[in-house]
Amino acid sequence: MIFFETSRLKIRQWKDSDLDELVLLNSDKDVMKYFSSTLSKDDTEKYFLKIKNNLNNNGFGFYAVEFKKDNKFIGFIGFSEVDFIVDFRPCIEIGWRFKKSVWGQGIAIETAKGCLKYAKNNLKLTEIYSFTSILNIKSENVMKRIGMKKIKEFYHPKINKSDILTKHVLYKINI
Numbered sequence: 001m002i003f004f005e006t007s008r009l010k011i012r013q014w015k016d017s018d019l020d021e022l023v024l025l026n027s028d029k030d031v032m033k034y035f036s037s038t039l040s041k042d043d044t045e046k047y048f049l050k051i052k053n054n055l056n057n058n059g060f061g062f063y064a065v066e067f068k069k070d071n072k073f074i075g076f077i078g079f080s081e082v083d084f085i086v087d088f089r090p091c092i093e094i095g096w097r098f099k100k101s102v103w104g105q106g107i108a109i110e111t112a113k114g115c116l117k118y119a120k121n122n123l124k125l126t127e128i129y130s131f132t133s134i135l136n137i138k139s140e141n142v143m144k145r146i147g148m149k150k151i152k153e154f155y156h157p158k159i160n161k162s163d164i165l166t167k168h169v170l171y172k173i174n175i
Contacts, residue, residue, distance in 0.1 A: 003063050004118045006110045011063045011077065011118075013055065018064050019048050021073040030100055034136040034165060054080065060123050062095070065111055074102045077111045079119065082129070084157050088170060091129045092119075096142075108139075112146045120175040127174050131156075133165045143171040 001013040025031055026039035026047070039047060054061035062078035075098030082089045094115055096108050119125040130148060132139040133156075143150075148171035159166040 003122075004114050005068070006114045008068060009074075009107070009111060009114075010066050010068055010071075011111060011114060012066065014048070014052055014064045018073050019045065022048055022076075025075060025097060025099060028100065031097060034133045034139070036159060036163070036165065051076075060092075060119070060125075063115075065098070065107070074099050074107065077108070077115055079115070079123075079125075079128070086154065086157060088129065088151070091127070092125055093129045093131065094119075095130065096139075103138075108142045109145050112142060116146060116173065116175050125175065127172060129170065129172050131168045131170045134167045134169050135164065140169055140171075143169075146173070148173040 003011050003013070005011065023041050023044045026044045027041075029038060032038045051062045055063075058081070060079045062076045062080065064073060065075050065077055066073050075096065077094070077096040079092050079094055082091050082093055094112060096112065098107055116128060119128060128148075129151075130143050131154075132143075134140075134153060151170045151172050154168055154170055155161060155166050156168050
């Protein structure tokens with residue numbers, strides 16, 4: 001199932017064949033630089049099942065992304081419910097993760113804009129949040145470029161306060 005398309009991309013349901021590519025994506029140290037760690041194959045398999053279950057149970061979640069020209073999986077984008085205790089919860093966040101080979105091509109911006117439109121028109125969501133480590137300037141710039149506004153900085157409750165990744169920026173957009 002294709003959820004929506006952009007000029008270059010298909011944003012679609014996951015296929016079992018995506019798992020191997022997801023394992024590579026989640027084990028890439030550069031891709032996972034602003035996460036506490038890379039994910040093992042076992043952890044990625046569990047994550048893959050969680051993503052698929054969330055899509056089936058919630059009607060939204062993280063969607064697989066592929067190029068139209070060759071149908072190659074390049075990453076994912078989509079929505080999740082924030083599941084940790086913070087003062088801005090309950091809320092839905094938009095997040096993304098793409099292969100290094102497509103960085104700098106505007107893929108995150110293109111798909112994020114499409115996701116926001118899809119969320120408004122099909123999911124009837126009215127506001128979306130996003131957050132990342134204050135060190136992740138590239139993702140923060142995507143948030144700005146898709147029209148999100150910075151709300152505040154906060155310490156991520158799932159990351160040890162001594163970890164350099166603990167301080168995050170929080171963005172929001174009303175759609």
